[in-house]
Amino acid sequence: xxxxxxxxxxxxxxxxxxxxxxxxxxxxxxxxxxxxxxxxxxxxxxxxxxxxxxxxxxxxxxxxxxxxxxxxxxxxxxxxxxxxxxxxxxxxxxxxxxxxxxxxxxxxxxxxxxxxxxxxxxxxxxxxxxxxxxxxxxxxxxxxxxxxxxxxxxxxxxxxxxxxxxxxxxxxxxxxxxxxxxxxxxxxxxxxxxxxxxxxxxxxxxxxxxxxxxxxxxxxxxxxxxxxxxxxxxxxxxxxxxxxxxxxxxxxxxxxxxxxxxxxxxxxxxxxxxxxxxxxxxxxxxxxxxxxxxxxxxxxxxxxxxxxxxxxxxxxxxxxxxxxxxxxxxxxxxxxxxxxxxxxxxxxxx
Amino acid sequence: xxxxxxxxxxxxxxxxxxxxxxxxxxxxxxxxxxxxxxxxxxxxxxxxxxxxxxxxxxxxxxxxxxxxxxxxxxxxxxxxxxxxxxxxxxxxxxxxxxxxxxxxxxxxxxxxxxxxxxxxxxxxxxxxxxxxxxxxxxxxxxxxxxxxxxxxxxxxxxxxxxxxxxxxxxxxxxxxxxxxxxxxxxxxxxxxxxxxxxxxxxxxxxxxxxxxxxxxxxxxxxxxxxxxxxxxxxxxxxxxxxxxxxxxxxxxxxxxxxxxxxxxxxxxxxxxxxxxxxxxxxxxxxxxxxxxxxxxxxxxxxxxxxxxxxxxxxxxxxxxxxxxxxxxxxxxxxxxxxxxxxxxxxxxxx
Numbered sequence: 058x059x060x061x062x063x064x065x066x067x068x069x070x071x072x073x074x075x076x077x078x079x080x081x082x083x084x085x086x087x088x089x090x091x092x093x094x095x096x097x098x099x100x101x102x103x104x105x106x107x108x109x110x111x112x113x114x115x116x117x118x119x120x121x122x123x124x125x126x127x128x129x130x131x132x133x134x135x136x137x138x139x140x141x142x143x144x145x146x147x148x149x150x151x152x153x154x155x156x157x158x159x160x161x162x163x164x165x166x167x168x169x170x171x172x173x174x175x176x177x178x179x180x181x182x183x184x185x186x187x188x189x190x191x192x193x194x195x196x197x198x199x200x201x202x203x204x205x206x207x208x209x210x211x212x213x214x215x216x217x218x219x220x221x222x223x224x225x226x227x228x229x230x231x232x233x234x235x236x237x238x239x240x241x242x243x244x245x246x247x248x249x250x251x252x253x254x255x256x257x258x259x260x261x262x263x264x265x266x267x268x269x270x271x272x273x274x275x276x277x278x279x280x281x282x283x284x285x286x287x288x289x290x291x292x293x294x295x296x297x298x299x300x301x302x303x304x305x306x307x308x309x310x311x312x313x314x315x316x317x318x319x320x321x322x323x324x325x326x327x328x329x330x331x332x333x334x335x336x337x338x339x340x341x342x343x344x345x346x347x348x349x350x351x352x353x354x355x356x357x358x359x360x361x362x363x364x365x366x367x368x369x370x371x372x373x374x375x376x377x378x379x380x381x382x383x384x385x386x387x388x389x390x391x392x393x394x395x396x397x398x399x400x401x402x403x404x405x406x407x
Numbered sequence: 408x409x410x411x412x413x414x415x416x417x418x419x420x421x422x423x424x425x426x427x428x429x430x431x432x433x434x435x436x437x438x439x440x441x442x443x444x445x446x447x448x449x450x451x452x453x454x455x456x457x458x459x460x461x462x463x464x465x466x467x468x469x470x471x472x473x474x475x476x477x478x479x480x481x482x483x484x485x486x487x488x489x490x491x492x493x494x495x496x497x498x499x500x501x502x503x504x505x506x507x508x509x510x511x512x513x514x515x516x517x518x519x520x521x522x523x524x525x526x527x528x529x530x531x532x533x534x535x536x537x538x539x540x541x542x543x544x545x546x547x548x549x550x551x552x553x554x555x556x557x558x559x560x561x562x563x564x565x566x567x568x569x570x571x572x573x574x575x576x577x578x579x580x581x582x583x584x585x586x587x588x589x590x591x592x593x594x595x596x597x598x599x600x601x602x603x604x605x606x607x608x609x610x611x612x613x614x615x616x617x618x619x620x621x622x623x624x625x626x627x628x629x630x631x632x633x634x635x636x637x638x639x640x641x642x643x644x645x646x647x648x649x650x651x652x653x654x655x656x657x658x659x660x661x662x663x664x665x666x667x668x669x670x671x672x673x674x675x676x677x678x679x680x681x682x683x684x685x686x687x688x689x690x691x692x693x694x695x696x697x698x699x700x701x702x703x704x705x706x707x708x709x710x711x712x713x714x715x716x717x718x719x720x721x722x723x724x725x726x727x728x729x730x731x732x733x734x735x736x737x738x739x740x741x742x743x744x745x746x747x748x749x750x751x752x753x754x755x756x757x
Binding site (some may be wrong): 188190192193194195196227242243244245246248249251252253255256257258259285288290292293294295296297298299300301304305307308310324327328330331334335 | 603658
């Protein structure tokens, strides 16, 4: 108990990365150092059910999830500020947070927080999402915070601009400068892969996912897929290329165990080929530097794809959400009991 | 009974269009005229179950489906020849029929039939599938027969070449001449649409399919999708474009009832844009003539897409499988009791 009390006195912020499928609660100390992390399955679509006789409403469900993740922190140090990012600010979240339009800055995000009052406790603040208007509008919730965290960790002498890739179910590619986020693209690569594997004929001849989980990814099959996406048959496009997953199996070229990796290569290859069309590597006056942030094996695969398209070797950044939440909290003046420091906006400015 | 006996005496061929989800049995008379059609749900993946005590094997299950569809024809006229095309010749079918390599001709298909002996009856003949070897191999089973049927119905003075589109779950685009089938492409457009609608976030905001079934397709939303696929943002590619189905909904531009049609436009737009890249309309010395064969509303939509890509106005062909089966049967000398005629190979030759 003494240890815990000592730890809590060093806490400056409770930072929450609250997405669709999970909740990560960080206890952050001076300078945004992670003192403790707790991971709960309480994504906004999977909140803990109400015990019999308790309030079954939305506010109560979110509060239950929060209490389960870090109720002891909040009880022992009731003055701790709370800041959350991600789908918790969507229409299906705790409270709908506004979208800021791109381009935007750290200060604009910090000034745009949405406040959720909690009876008997500190309010929860939610980071705005980003909206890029246009014929093909684009939205994000949570990734803007991750990108600010990535930028904060870059050496101050590096001027950018960067092309920050956040691969996953909906991959984001964010054009960022020291001054903030310029714009971004979304590619549904991960979710399309899962839908093709799980719900089309392509999955029927693939080795089951669990049988593969213990085996190493088949990089040769993956690279074969990458090469098709940018090779002499590139013109046929994705809807045609994916059928070759089946026919290369039928003709004995790709064994069942290699077909998922080949399909992954086709999809990631098409994503990065599109990226190269809209941000030609080496083609502009101020070439963008690619930078990857995400699950390590996925980043490794995207690095192969970027290299094949002529991009500079991408730097791989650590998971950056708590750092981003810290940057925003500081710019908003949230952290508790911290010694005065230069504003994070100044430290991020080029 | 007199009527039926009279009808059966005019029968020359039992022609079967036997796919994954259904079986169509045609009774064909002189010149391949359709005398009778029966439609059964006995696709090769959904054969009738064995009654208690009966043979549960594969041969017996296919024979049961055949007897249910046309056992009375075969009993009344046991000498009738049988010819089938489609997935009945796949590894999961009644008997695996060979693949012929492209390019190929009507006579080669007729000489490559696979024979399935049926105890106490005429054998069933199965049309070969087509295989196009290469880095992106391509296969078809059934569409080759449809294309031969389409060609047989074209005016003899039209020299071709044609680009025959068979839109559907796996769209095929077949380059065909009088002399036969040169090559083809497959696009998984229909199956990808179903997987995206049914198993990704894009489907969640769409109006349910049944609520739409009574309403007219939203052509404006469909054309908007087509235009994105070939517009100034075309470089972003399909994996990015499809996300706009969601964000145009979020921003109030596309109502729930229009999102499925927009997504359909994106996908068909990408398919036809790819087709225009590999077969540039007006770009070659002998421009190909597009020709569509399939479900009428789908053909109408593909015609819009072809027009937008600068192709000539496509002719719409009738469903042509029984005609194709008749052409192949004649070239193989199968039809019963027909007066001698010039071979169909001659009649098809330019």
